[in-house]
Amino acid sequence: MSMQVKLIEAYQMMRLAKRILIIAHLRPDGDALSSVAAISLIAKDLGKDTACYCKDKNQDLFNYLPGFSEIESDWNKLKSEQGVSHNLMEKFDLIIVNDCGSLARTALVEEIKEYKSQGGKIIEFDHHPRIDKYASLEIRYPELSSTSELIYRFIMVNKIKLSRELADCVLTGILTDTGNLLYPSASDDTLKAVAAAMTAGAHYSKIVSYTLKNKDMSVVKMWGIALERLKINRRYQVATSVITRQDIQEILGNDRLDGAAESDLFSGLAGFLSNLAGAKAIVLIYEDANGLIKGSLRSTPNGFMVDKLARALGGGGHERAAGFSFPGHLEKRENHWMIIS
Ligand SMILES: [Mn+2]
Known part of the structure; x- marks a missing residue:
């Protein structure tokens, strides 16, 4: 399946779903948070109920991203917010995992295995080499600079409007994962995505200041x-x-x-x-x-x-x-x- 076909299918799966859980890896970086924020915006625009989860999110980094405060970092808290005491996964008919590489990095290994064994659908957007295969639709391109660049392609292929908020997500993820475009992983296509995000009004200087100060x-x-x-x-x-x-x-x-x-x-x-x-x-x-x-x-x-x-x-x-x-x-x-x- 070509990238374009996969991206169209992913959007179709989002359209058919009612409630979507959006995840990225634990101790999320700018690319992980940006991909969650972008997918959540797109899902909400489709009228879907969404919940977002990243274990151990730092509350200060990238807090300008749209919907940042709604990204929950405590699974039990998310359960109580959703009014569920037992199996939270059952509430969702689609899970979208971003930027994780391995299943372990979701911090939801058992929950996802259980969800999958009951026929649950999972989309994975990623640019890491594959460690585990678990997604129903795996959209993995290690040659891309970032998951956010992949999501930019998702936006383009599906003719979704690149709003200023989405542009902030795309730019944040790309700048985080390329050391502000200094790493060789930044290709010509990466630069085109950056140009599109800037044209759409992304807050360049604010984003650069965040990506520079985020070294632990x-x-x-x-x-x-x-x-x-x-x-x-x-x-x-x-x-x-x-x-x-x-x-x-x-x-x-x-x-x-x-x-x-x-x-x-x-x-x-x-x-x-x-x-x-x-x-x-x-x-x-x-x-x-x-x-x-x-x-x-x-x-x-x-x-x-x-x-x-x-x-x-x-x-x-x-x-x-x-x-x-x-x-x-x-x-x-x-x-x-x-x-x-
Ligand atoms: Mn990444």
């Missing part, structure tokens, strides 16, 4: 380690850095991230490093929780295409952003790091 402490510390270990191979003009499992554990402590959240964190970091002058590409290597070495490759603005290198290492991706993974671990030697597989 653990992310900044991780960036610190990566910067300290950054090395450039002069012959190939490739910059590399490594983050070990131990670094990750020390920084995050008990605050464990699942695979999808980790990949967001490291692809953001790789994107940030991709602006490095004097290198043609960057390779960021880290140890994941399952004993895998993961590599994020990015080309710098005048750099070389990194997809071939990723493929040679058993991975894949795109010309400017690619990755690989294989079993192994990192070991420090006198003045370099070795991958032992």
